Amino acid sequence: MAGDGKLEDGEGLAPGPGGAGKPRLDMGCLTEILGFHLRMANVAIFQDYQQTMAGLSLTPKQFTVLELVGRNPGVVQIDIAELLSMDKATTMALVDRLEARNLLERRTSTIDRRRKDLFLTKQGQEVLQEARDLIAAHEKRFTSRFSGTELEAFIEQLRRIYLSGEGPHGDQGSGDPAGTADTP
Amino acid sequence: MAGDGKLEDGEGLAPGPGGAGKPRLDMGCLTEILGFHLRMANVAIFQDYQQTMAGLSLTPKQFTVLELVGRNPGVVQIDIAELLSMDKATTMALVDRLEARNLLERRTSTIDRRRKDLFLTKQGQEVLQEARDLIAAHEKRFTSRFSGTELEAFIEQLRRIYLSGEGPHGDQGSGDPAGTADTP
DNA sequence: TATTGTTATACTCTATAACTATA
DNA sequence: TATAGTTATAGAGTATAACAATA
Numbered sequence: 001m002a003g004d005g006k007l008e009d010g011e012g013l014a015p016g017p018g019g020a021g022k023p024r025l026d027m028g029c030l031t032e033i034l035g036f037h038l039r040m041a042n043v044a045i046f047q048d049y050q051q052t053m054a055g056l057s058l059t060p061k062q063f064t065v066l067e068l069v070g071r072n073p074g075v076v077q078i079d080i081a082e083l084l085s086m087d088k089a090t091t092m093a094l095v096d097r098l099e100a101r102n103l104l105e106r107r108t109s110t111i112d113r114r115r116k117d118l119f120l121t122k123q124g125q126e127v128l129q130e131a132r133d134l135i136a137a138h139e140k141r142f143t144s145r146f147s148g149t150e151l152e153a154f155i156e157q158l159r160r161i162y163l164s165g166e167g168p169h170g171d172q173g174s175g176d177p178a179g180t181a182d183t184p
Numbered sequence: 185m186a187g188d189g190k191l192e193d194g195e196g197l198a199p200g201p202g203g204a205g206k207p208r209l210d211m212g213c214l215t216e217i218l219g220f221h222l223r224m225a226n227v228a229i230f231q232d233y234q235q236t237m238a239g240l241s242l243t244p245k246q247f248t249v250l251e252l253v254g255r256n257p258g259v260v261q262i263d264i265a266e267l268l269s270m271d272k273a274t275t276m277a278l279v280d281r282l283e284a285r286n287l288l289e290r291r292t293s294t295i296d297r298r299r300k301d302l303f304l305t306k307q308g309q310e311v312l313q314e315a316r317d318l319i320a321a322h323e324k325r326f327t328s329r330f331s332g333t334e335l336e337a338f339i340e341q342l343r344r345i346y347l348s349g350e351g352p353h354g355d356q357g358s359g360d361p362a363g364t365a366d367t368p
Numbered sequence: 369t370a371t372t373g374t375t376a377t378a379c380t381c382t383a384t385a386a387c388t389a390t391a
Numbered sequence: 392t393a394t395a396g397t398t399a400t401a402g403a404g405t406a407t408a409a410c411a412a413t414a
Contacts (some may be wrong), residue, residue, distance in 0.1 A: 007384095027389095034371065059380090061381095086382085087381090087382060087383060087384090088383095089382080089383075089384080089385095090381065090382060090383080093380080093381080094380095094381090095383095111391085112390080112391070113389075113390055114389065114390045115390095125370095
């Protein structure tokens with residue numbers, strides 16, 4: 001049984017109180033789980049990202065949306081939501097925050113008044129460019145660990161993970177978490 | 185990992201065959217950003233995970249903690265927090281939820297009364313085993329896309345992302361908002 | 369004084385549902 | 392009837408800060 005164990009406190013497990021180093025725990029089946037390594041990598045990158053973007057306070061998703069709106073002026077929320085597999089209500093809140101910061105604006109579509117076309121404001125364009133520069137440096141801290149061919153293969157493998165579910169299921173909501181939620 | 189879960193942001197980027205559905209947007213610099221692909225892959229795996237574990241309703245983080253406690257009986261929260269780069273308050277909440285479901289229990293350490301040793305309950309052991317089985321099938325749906333050597337290389341690359349702070353600096357505290365939150 | 373656990377607080381994400389205004 | 396946006400609500404994750412007990 002796995003869990004009944006009886007290790008007394010300090011045995012082998014953790015470094016005792018005051019012990020300096022990291023805890024070396026038995027990772028069990030986690031070492032073989034692709035999703036586990038993926039999440040750990042995601043967290044590591046996120047933490048560096050956060051420090052990098054502290055000044056701009058743009059989350060990865062917010063940056064993604066700014067980039068999408070910047071590259072596709074007039075794109076509507078529903079398309080962003082689908083592309084990023086987000087709920088439309090979640091997308092709403094995200095866009096609200098960006099709009100509140102005056103980084104983008106909504107304009108009712110002239111051809112379909114239900115739609116609100118999205119455009120970056122001048123400030124949004126400036127912030128986006130700043131963000132791109134910061135992110136480039138941030139990215140380099142990780143990509144520099146790989147050779148050109150390694151990086152290419154790495155990204156191809158990541159795409160192989162997320163570009164497969166084409167036909168079958170419709171998208172689903174996400175849930176995280178986390179890297180951040182208890183969500184995966 | 186750390187996160188308890190939530191991460192996920194987009195998915196579905198794919199060029200879907202179904203013409204009608206997906207928007208074809210210019211992804212701009214996103215296509216070159218490692219962190220973006222990592223998040224997308226994370227989301228894809230998370231969504232499959234979510235469907236797989238719907239019956240047990242265990243988030244990836246919750247499963248991770250159960251596995252760690254199962255493999256390391258008596259481990260304390262602070263060590264789990266450090267290993268997974270989570271805040272100790274976040275870890276607290278996570279453990280609270282597992283305890284509320286009677287999957288694990290806290291016992292005050294006999295040698296350091298500040299500590300609470302963690303142990304799986306009998307029910308926790310059973311749920312953990314069920315989860316392991318479900319996850320094995322879930323994992324296979326993704327790992328089957330790679331050859332043995334490819335998978336090995338892939339995981340090594342992921343580890344290269346998150347195991348960098350090993351020698352020199354300690355890792356860093358937390359700071360994540362969620363892969364969750366608008367977190368990575 | 370430092371550490372572990374804890375609580376309180378606030379913000380965000382996520383999902384669902386229902387409502388609006390258009391189409 | 393269907394779609395795009397919107398609002399309301401609920402449950403969860405995450406981070407910060409402060410506190411208690413113990414070392």
